[in-house]
Amino acid sequence: MNTQKLWPEAMLFDLDGTLFQTETLLLPAYHATFDELRARGFYEGETPPEERILGALGMLLEHIWMRVMPEAPLATHQEADRLLIKYQVQGLKEGRGVLYEGVADTLQKLHDNGVRLFVASNGLETYVREVIAAKGLGHLFEGLYSAGEYLTRSKVDLVRIALEKHGIQSAWMVGDRSSDVEAGLRNQLTVVACDYAGFREAGELDGAHIRIRHFADILTHLT
Structure with a gap:
């Protein structure tokens, strides 16, 4: 059975609390x-x-x-x-800061299977780029989108810009806060809620299509 058709064209990831143990x-x-x-x-x-x-x-x-x-x-x-x-x-x-368990391997598997990877963060441009570079992930991402660079007032707009700029038709939004859920839903994306960082408040992830407790669990929802 060919399951590749179940994989989205792209995935957009929040950074803090999703990929990076901030x-x-x-x-x-x-x-x-x-x-x-x-x-x-x-x-x-x-x-x-x-x-x-x-x-x-x-x-x-x-x-x-x-x-x-x-x-x-x-x-x-x-x-x-x-x-x-x-x-x-x-x-x-100085070597501080770590990724969540399974992030690097999971991103590599997604990339190897042809999924286009992006970051969509409300952080500053310098911060986003420095974290991705320092953790050796730069080669995996097609684009790094930050509110600091694009001066967006909401992640809804930031995600829309990324989708339009790269002509993306099918994507998942992966994040740990209500802003990620909103950005995904309002851009008609599948929303994956990361429920492991502990920064969220009650109800923030309501409306997400998928909820995961470990980053690598993304793969189980693709196959």
């Missing part, structure tokens, strides 16, 4: 960011709880800082943007 890179950079903000007079008081930024993963950066430090002025948010990416890139160069 907290392994983010949290050291987060604390370093607030240490420098305090040292330079941009911020006073204790570093906000880690749960605030972890719970905001998947949001646009401007919304993340509104959640993490809503009382701080825009200038502080902008400086936090700059510092966080600086410390994250530095951490990547």
Whole structure:
């Protein structure tokens, strides 16, 4: 039996909480960011709880800082943007940050079977590109799409841009937050919800067509 026809033409993946265990890179950079903000007079008081930024993963950066430090002025948010990416890139160069189990092998199998692979992330362009490069995944992806590069206000628009630019007719959207589910459904894609990162809130993955507990489980839904 030929099962290849069941495979989509393409898959679009969120990055944080889907491919990449973000907290392994983010949290050291987060604390370093607030240490420098305090040292330079941009911020006073204790570093906000880690749960605030972890719970905001998947949001646009401007919304993340509104959640993490809503009382701080825009200038502080902008400086936090700059510092966080600086410390994250530095951490990547020092070998910090890991992929979820099975990500590299599963992506390779999808690529070898002709599935076109893309990243669609609400993160900054530099961050997305640096993570993919540092983890040796660049050769597997046809395109890396980030809100930072395309200045999109929602992942719905970012995914639409990727689909239109590459003439994709059949695709799956794979992610761990409500923004991923919405982006997939509103672009008429099959939605795969990754239920292993622990960043989501109750009900966020409602509406997804498939829910997985391990990344490699994607393959079981293809064959």
